[in-house]
Amino acid sequence: MNRHRIAILVLGFGLLAPADSTPAQEQERSTALEQLRSLDPMAGAWRRETEQGDGNTLISTTIIRWTADEAFLRMTSWESVEGSSEPPRNLGTTLVGWDPEANRLGVWAFHHLARLTGPATIADGSLTLELTGELLNPGDGSSEASTTVSLECAEDRLTASYSGTRLGDQALGDMTLVSTRWESAASASSGDDSWKARQWEELTGNWRADLPNGGYRIKRITEGEEILETYNPQGELAFKTRCDMAIERHEGIAFFTVTNRVRLDSEPPTPVPGSYTSIYKIHDGKWYDQLRGIFAEAGNLAPDRFLVYSQVDESGTLVADAPAQSVPPLALVRVEYMSVPEGGDEAYLQTERVWKRIQAARRTAGGVDHWAVYRVDRKHNKDSDYNYAVVHVFHSPDQIRPGFNYAELIDSLEWSDEERAILEKTNETRELVRSDRWAIEIAVDSERLKNPAREPGTTLVIGRMTSTDPEEHLRLEKDYWSRLWAERVRGGELQNWLLMSRRSGSGPNMLAVHVAPDQDAPKRSVAELERVAFPEADPEELRRQVARTPEVRDWNGHEVWTLVECLDPIGED
Incomplete structure (x- = not known):
């Protein structure tokens, strides 16, 4: 884990006004605002260059601006590799302001590795943050995270000193990072508008x-x-x-x-x-x-x-030939993440069994190819907000229409009184937390995807990934990992393997989907798979491919999805 990345936070300073406050609290808030104004010399743009072990130069850029009402000082930090065509990477957001519960300045940090909070103090134009919290993906070790940060501005230098930094079981020690002023707050434009x-x-x-x-x-x-x-x-x-x-x-x-x-x-x-x-x-x-x-x-x-x-297009339908789809995907997948309350599983599944009839009619009308409901067992971040996933599979962007008229489809079907009562209580059995859309870029068994007579996998192991180098990540998945998983499919150790890229929504941008076999089968090691998939390859080159993988993508954990309901194969519903 890069010790600099926990150090570079996107900061927004301001005051959180409590709904009801006493005159004494208002006075303390007023004093805190005056303290925040003492940070005005930090306004502007800052830059730091760090030579990496691979010979590349890491550029860290921080832009600090007051908001229009001057109640907040917003600091946005990014990092990028010099000369790279990839977009800069946003590393997180921190808010410093009035904490009405603690009656003091506080800090809330939204970092891509952790969520942290604690007290903040300002003295002589410098800012000290005492941060404690939890890692987002702690793995098997401790989830605790903490650091103390002191920010100080002197003329054209912004110094950030870190002490006591700990990420889970890893102690990173003390460090000091110095950025130089790139432009002043008054110099808002680079001057080149071409x-x-x-x-x-x-x-x-x-x-x-x-x-x-x-x-x-x-x-x-x-x-x-x-x-x-x-x-x-x-x-x-x-x-x-x-x-x-x-x-x-x-x-x-x-x-x-x-x-x-x-x-x-x-x-x-x-x-x-x-x-x-x-x-x-x-x-x-x-x-x-x-x-x-x-x-x-x-x-x-x-x-x-x-x-x-x-x-x-004008109607809101995805443009099939958009630049991101220069290579047409094998299929498009919409996933709806559902939160079902404890003890409510049977009522929810009863609802989905009624909705199955609606989705079958939708498939007959050409509006969807597959539909399935999975129970989700989260192997990371288990306190998160969904425990079921509803999957819609499309083989053409034309099938995805904004504002699909379910009401008209429902009215066209015949329902018993019991079924209508269940439909009316749909929103009481679950909460739709969010949805996203994915494109299947690679499939070992692509014919299985196109065959509506085949049931979906009964057990899916979903790995979530964030590409740090999207082009190289996709190349590694195609040229190395997909060939290993193809051997597993041929050997009966998997039914299929898919790589999916996110087209809408938020969060990790890639999914690796391992479709487990109906019966457990002994799994060969990666070394055994390599000997079959790459019989003439240099072992050292294969090792370099494996070592390159964590450099081009972050692993965000995995989930196990178990099939609980789906459309019947064609000819059986």
Whole structure:
């Protein structure tokens, strides 16, 4: 684990105002605000270069800006490899502000490795954070994480000193990182605007991002203007605004700002107060839009995560030939993550058995190819928010239509009174936590995917991964790992193996799906598989492939999915 990565946090400083406070608390808040203002010399952009063991140079960039009301000082940190075409990596978000419960300044850190909190103190223009919390993916060891950070600004140097840093069972020791000022707070622009014309060409069009609740957002962009539409899970327009849009870039990081917002779904159109600024990135035909919900408890709203927009047509349907789909996927998969309360499994499964009839009719109409419900056993982060997954498989983007009219389909079927009562209580048996969409990029047995007469696997082992080098990660999966898993399929140790890339939603961007056989079979070691899959390969080169894997992707843990309901094979339902 890179000791520098826990050190580089995205910081946003501000004051959390309590709903009800005493005059004494208000005075202490006022004093804290004055202390925050003493950090004004930190405003600007900062840069640090670190030589890596592989000869590459790691560039760490931090941009610090006051918000419009000057109540918050926002510090955003990224890292990238010099000369790389890959987008900079956002390492996390920290909020420093007033903690009304503790009646003092506090810190809340949303890091990609851990979630941390604790007291914050400001003295003589320096900031000290005492952070403790838990790792997101602790593995088999301790989940505890802690560090003390002191930030100090002197002229054109920003010094961050770390002491007592511990990640699980690993003690990282003390270290000091020094960044130099790249530009002052007043120098907001690089001065070179030639990139803007090309960027507006990329941005112009329609973009869709699916939301965790089953709804979605569509942005319609022309140069200087954004129209934002928000739809509920039923595909009904819930909110529509028009606003002026500007873009800027600092040290290679792009920002957009929307102003003069007007709500268009009201009569007459109603102005929406305030403006909005956020970080974005266009990469591989997708628009990554940084979230800003740093006050929300829900983890998927933390600003170290992004809404991911895909290009769509006017109706909101995915564009089949978008740049990210230059190689058509074998299939598209929509996963809905369900939270079922303790003791509610039977009521939930009874509901899904009724919905099975609806999905069968949908398949007959050509709207879906496969549908299945899995019970999820989480092998990491077990306190998370879902315990079932509903899987929809499509072999054409044309099958995925926004706002699919389930009500019309339900009305076309005949129901008993008991079934109608079950349907009406659907939302009482489970909560739809979120949904995402995946493309199957690799399948050892691709014919199995295309055959609707075959049942899905009864046990799936799902590995979640985040690519740090997407192109190299995909190459390794295709050229090395898929050949090993193909040998397992041929030997009856697996039914199938799939690699899936995320097309919408948030979180890890790759899934490795191992479809277990119906009966347990002895599994050969990787070395045994290599001898069959690569009979003439240099063993040292194979070892380098294995060693390269953790360099190009982070492993985010795995889950075991057990089939509990699915559509019957064609001809049997």
